[in-house]
Amino acid sequence: MKFIFKPAPHYRSPQSTSSIMRDLTLCLLAVSIFACVYYAMNYGTEVAMRVGIMLVASVVAALATEAIWFACTKQNVLEGITSSYGWVTAIILTLISSVNVSYYGLIICTVLAILFGKLVFGGFGQNIFNPAAFGAAVLMSTFAGSNVDVVSGATPTVAMNSFSWMTSAENVNAIMGNYGGVLNMFLGQYVSTMGSTCAVLLLLCMVFLIVRKDIDWQLPVFYIGGVFVLTLLIGLIKGAGFNYALFHVLAGGVLFGGVFMVTDPVTSPVTIPGKILFGLGAAVFTVIFRLRSNMPDGVLYSILIMNMLTPALDKIFDGNQIKNASSILKKVLIGSCCFLLVGMGVGAIAEVKEGSVPSASGSSVALDVDVDFGEPISLSKDLATYKAEAEEVSNDGTTAVYHVTARGFGLLDPDGIASHTGHEYSRNEADITVDVTTMTVKDIELTHFGDTEGIGDIATQEGVLNGHIGKSLDDSIDCVTTATYTSESVAAMVQAALNAAAGN
Amino acid sequence: MSFLTGPMHHHLDGHKDLTAHKEIVTLTNPDVVWIPLINGNAPCTPLVSVGDTVKVGTKIAERNDHFYLPVYSPVSGKVVAIEKRMATTLKNVDHIKIENDHQNTVDKPFGTLDYESASHEELLEFVKNAGMLGLGGAGFPTYAKFTNPENVDLFIINGVECEPYLTADYKNMMENLSLLKTGTLALLKLSKAKKGCVAVKEDKKDLIAELKKTFEGTNVEIRTVPDIYPAGWERTLVLLLTGKRYDRLPIEAGCILNNASTAIALADALVNGMPLREKYVTVSGDGVKEPHNVVVTIGTPAHDVVEACGGYAAEEVKLIAGGPMMGNSIPNDQFVIGAPVNGLTVLEYKPVKEVKCLRCGKCTETCPSGLEPVRINSAEKIKDIDTLVKLDVNACIECGMCSYICPSKIDVTEGVRRAKRYMALKK
Numbered sequence: 001m002k003f004i005f006k007p008a009p010h011y012r013s014p015q016s017t018s019s020i021m022r023d024l025t026l027c028l029l030a031v032s033i034f035a036c037v038y039y040a041m042n043y044g045t046e047v048a049m050r051v052g053i054m055l056v057a058s059v060v061a062a063l064a065t066e067a068i069w070f071a072c073t074k075q076n077v078l079e080g081i082t083s084s085y086g087w088v089t090a091i092i093l094t095l096i097s098s099v100n101v102s103y104y105g106l107i108i109c110t111v112l113a114i115l116f117g118k119l120v121f122g123g124f125g126q127n128i129f130n131p132a133a134f135g136a137a138v139l140m141s142t143f144a145g146s147n148v149d150v151v152s153g154a155t156p157t158v159a160m161n162s163f164s165w166m167t168s169a170e171n172v173n174a175i176m177g178n179y180g181g182v183l184n185m186f187l188g189q190y191v192s193t194m195g196s197t198c199a200v201l202l203l204l205c206m207v208f209l210i211v212r213k214d215i216d217w218q219l220p221v222f223y224i225g226g227v228f229v230l231t232l233l234i235g236l237i238k239g240a241g242f243n244y245a246l247f248h249v250l251a252g253g254v255l256f257g258g259v260f261m262v263t264d265p266v267t268s269p270v271t272i273p274g275k276i277l278f279g280l281g282a283a284v285f286t287v288i289f290r291l292r293s294n295m296p297d298g299v300l301y302s303i304l305i306m307n308m309l310t311p312a313l314d315k316i317f318d319g320n321q322i323k324n325a326s327s328i329l330k331k332v333l334i335g336s337c338c339f340l341l342v343g344m345g346v347g348a349i350a351e352v353k354e355g356s357v358p359s360a361s362g363s364s365v366a367l368d369v370d371v372d373f374g375e376p377i378s379l380s381k382d383l384a385t386y387k388a389e390a391e392e393v394s395n396d397g398t399t400a401v402y403h404v405t406a407r408g409f410g411l412l413d414p415d416g417i418a419s420h421t422g423h424e425y426s427r428n429e430a431d432i433t434v435d436v437t438t439m440t441v442k443d444i445e446l447t448h449f450g451d452t453e454g455i456g457d458i459a460t461q462e463g464v465l466n467g468h469i470g471k472s473l474d475d476s477i478d479c480v481t482t483a484t485y486t487s488e489s490v491a492a493m494v495q496a497a498l499n500a501a502a503g504n
Numbered sequence: 505m506s507f508l509t510g511p512m513h514h515h516l517d518g519h520k521d522l523t524a525h526k527e528i529v530t531l532t533n534p535d536v537v538w539i540p541l542i543n544g545n546a547p548c549t550p551l552v553s554v555g556d557t558v559k560v561g562t563k564i565a566e567r568n569d570h571f572y573l574p575v576y577s578p579v580s581g582k583v584v585a586i587e588k589r590m591a592t593t594l595k596n597v598d599h600i601k602i603e604n605d606h607q608n609t610v611d612k613p614f615g616t617l618d619y620e621s622a623s624h625e626e627l628l629e630f631v632k633n634a635g636m637l638g639l640g641g642a643g644f645p646t647y648a649k650f651t652n653p654e655n656v657d658l659f660i661i662n663g664v665e666c667e668p669y670l671t672a673d674y675k676n677m678m679e680n681l682s683l684l685k686t687g688t689l690a691l692l693k694l695s696k697a698k699k700g701c702v703a704v705k706e707d708k709k710d711l712i713a714e715l716k717k718t719f720e721g722t723n724v725e726i727r728t729v730p731d732i733y734p735a736g737w738e739r740t741l742v743l744l745l746t747g748k749r750y751d752r753l754p755i756e757a758g759c760i761l762n763n764a765s766t767a768i769a770l771a772d773a774l775v776n777g778m779p780l781r782e783k784y785v786t787v788s789g790d791g792v793k794e795p796h797n798v799v800v801t802i803g804t805p806a807h808d809v810v811e812a813c814g815g816y817a818a819e820e821v822k823l824i825a826g827g828p829m830m831g832n833s834i835p836n837d838q839f840v841i842g843a844p845v846n847g848l849t850v851l852e853y854k855p856v857k858e859v860k861c862l863r864c865g866k867c868t869e870t871c872p873s874g875l876e877p878v879r880i881n882s883a884e885k886i887k888d889i890d891t892l893v894k895l896d897v898n899a900c901i902e903c904g905m906c907s908y909i910c911p912s913k914i915d916v917t918e919g920v921r922r923a924k925r926y927m928a929l930k931k
């Protein structure tokens with residue numbers, strides 16, 4: 001008979017850190033499976049495979065980094081890995097990346113996230129920054145150039161960011177319309193970072209994790225709710241409408257970050273008042289970054305900044321939570337008011353960007369290079385100098401295809417510059433499909449580019465050309481300011497095709 | 505229990521069915537008893553010497569510092585030794601060893617009293633002389649709560665028994681309803697409170713029905729509290745029943761509390777003139793073969809009590825004096841059942857793997873005292889005394905909630921105890 005001595009209590013809750021992490025992993029896997037299915041159904045199995053390989057590569061990189069670290073620091077490798085939960089970081093990092101991210105960029109950033117985001121601080125429980133957010137920040141800022149163009153399409157955040165996240169209610173609705181409207185955005189039927197699209201699934205994960213007591217409800221509710229309420233107020237002041245607030249919540253990483261990143265217990269405060277201020281603060285920073293910075297989405301950096309404030313938030317709420325209740329309440333109220341006032345202030349001085357939303361047929365298409373649009377070109381404008389010529393390829397009475405050619409910048413040689421460059425210029429050529437019943441452009445495809453590469457081709461990238469779809473002779477089309485001649489050359493071709501279809 | 509503090513309590517799986525509806529095992533009339541000469545942390549002075557003959561009810565020792573507490577012999581026989589044994593406090597203390605002559609000759613040291621006709625002073629004197637003490641675990645002399653009761657709104661009989669596994673109070677109440685009524689009404693009179701109540705957990709439907717019948721026509725209400733831990737702690741219970749918090753003593757919130765077993769023991773003294781001789785002790789847990797409630801003569805070694813329940817069910821066990829949340833695990837089974845012991849929890853030893861703290865804050869949200877155990881633990885590690893003072897370490901009652909709830913299986917409560925000891929040294 002052996003009597004063991006241990007300090008009281010001798011009774012332990014069935015919940016363990018491993019069970020919390022298992023629930024979290026299950027939710028992340030559900031989101032991953034959704035991403036795979038979405039890409040498989042919309043972009044083919046090859047892209048879906050890519051999502052799967054990225055997840056596996058990142059998880060393997062994370063585990064390998066930890067294994068090497070624990071081996072080098074002479075710790076038990078297996079025990080170290082199973083109580084360090086590196087795979088959670090890896091899956092989160094992958095899911096907040098675009099499907100276009102290169103494998104090596106993702107792997108390197110996973111290693112950096114695990115090593116410099118977590119292990120050097122003393123491992124799990126000791127890190128200051130959310131390791132996945134840290135890795136994603138490096139990935140976005142350093143490896144953007146290594147992206148491969150697997151799926152092209154502007155994400156909602158990029159589309160909204162072209163208006164600095166502040167535009168009219170009409171434009172908000174138009175942008176949402178480009179992604180299939182509120183319902184489609186709720187169901188995640190659009191391209192964004194891999195894990196952040198399906199609002200329904202993310203909300204289900206949130207409820208699951210809260211019910212299982214794996215996360216505190218205060219963090220996601222005050223973060224997501226904070227973004228919603230703040231943008232609702234700003235939207236009302238600025239006349240951006242109710243959907244503006246919905247868009248803020250649905251587009252980008254607010255829901256994913258709110259469920260999986262803001263709630264990271266290691267990097268958020270330990271007290272409930274601390275958690276409330278943490279969530280609100282992150283919400284306010286997200287809105288500020290969206291409205292005022294040049295980043296398309298502010299979620300990552302808002303979380304990283306609040307991570308830095310966590311020790312301070314812990315400190316100001318230190319003490320007996322019952323005896324200090326009134327001073328804690330006061331601090332929470334003052335803190336919340338400060339955060340909200342700053343957020344409202346930034347919202348109030350934000351300029352409402354006007355301009356039209358490029359329409360997208362079916363899926364929207366990304367601009368490979370950001371462009372500035374100047375005075376639009378009217379399709380009824382006299383563009384004779386471009387000497388556009390249209391040749392009918394087919395015409396079945398409803399649609400007609402024309403092969404059109406037109407002079408571009410080089411052949412016009414406006415200031416004699418072209419003759420000095422030594423560049424071989426030729427006519428631009430395109431196949432233009434016209435809907436004969438409505439007399440509008442149905443499709444436009446550039447078959448030959450004869451202008452200056454690096455300048456004129458900005459105006460002929462797919463994203464800009466798609467802006468011509470649906471236009472008739474009464475409309476105007478966008479003119480890229482640095483490539484006016486090429487823009488006008490394309491306009492001349494469209495004009496010629498429409499004229500040919502009209503029988504002029 | 506507010507928007508900013510978290511629940512400050514938690515439902516525990518009580519495992520009360522192991523013993524609640526089983527027959528009571530009687531283990532009275534032992535051959536030898538050892539009476540511990542300790543009350544709380546204060547020593548008691550022996551009043552008998554080796555060779556003396558004692559009867560049931562002979563005063564054999566007393567505590568006589570700022571509190572007075574007589575200790576009476578539970579058996580008749582001969583004092584054979586005064587020797588050191590380990591007590592449930594894990595310290596070696598003197599015990600009076602009495603050999604039972606099985607004659608049960610009785611000495612009624614304080615007579616009987618009709619509480620209804622007695623004055624407040626008479627009743628108080630009786631409670632003091634009868635050696636009544638808090639049987640919920642603390643062992644605090646009962647009379648001391650009633651010396652000068654003023655503005656008491658509510659007198660509370662605490663029958664909550666929120667420790668997992670323990671059903672001794674429940675059994676004691678079920679078996680001794682009329683004594684409970686007498687004791688409760690006597691204490692209610694002593695408290696000068698406007699009304700009284702008996703607080704029990706809402707899931708004990710049979711007990712609630714019996715209590716309602718018993719207390720019909722009195723100004724004692726039966727109040728129920730949710731099945732949460734630590735609903736039986738004075739502060740939590742007062743908060744649950746009155747919505748009030750207090751700083752030091754429950755009287756500040758207009759309440760006086762006594763354990764249900766204390767009321768029953770007092771009634772036994774009032775009606776039968778007998779001092780506390782026996783205890784209801786729950787022997788439960790997965791480390792004992794046949795969990796039961798046992799009526800035990802005070803001074804019986806734990807070993808005999810466990811044997812009466814079929815013995816140990818595992819090779820390596822934790823033997824806990826009390827419930828698993830606040831009871832000490834004791835490295836042998838030779839300690840005896842003293843007055844405040846109301847349970848022996850025997851758990852099969854299963855090592856738990858501790859992992860690093862993930863700072864989830866669950867300990868902060870469930871702490872009934874509103875403390876931040878996680879912050880106290882980190883401040884204790886670096887011996888940051890200023891922060892420890894700010895964190896109000898001494899408000900901890902060591903209820904064990906923070907260790908229970910910790911998903912990383914860290915001994916959080918022990919860290920807070922270390923902090924308290926460190927603070928005590930630095931003062």
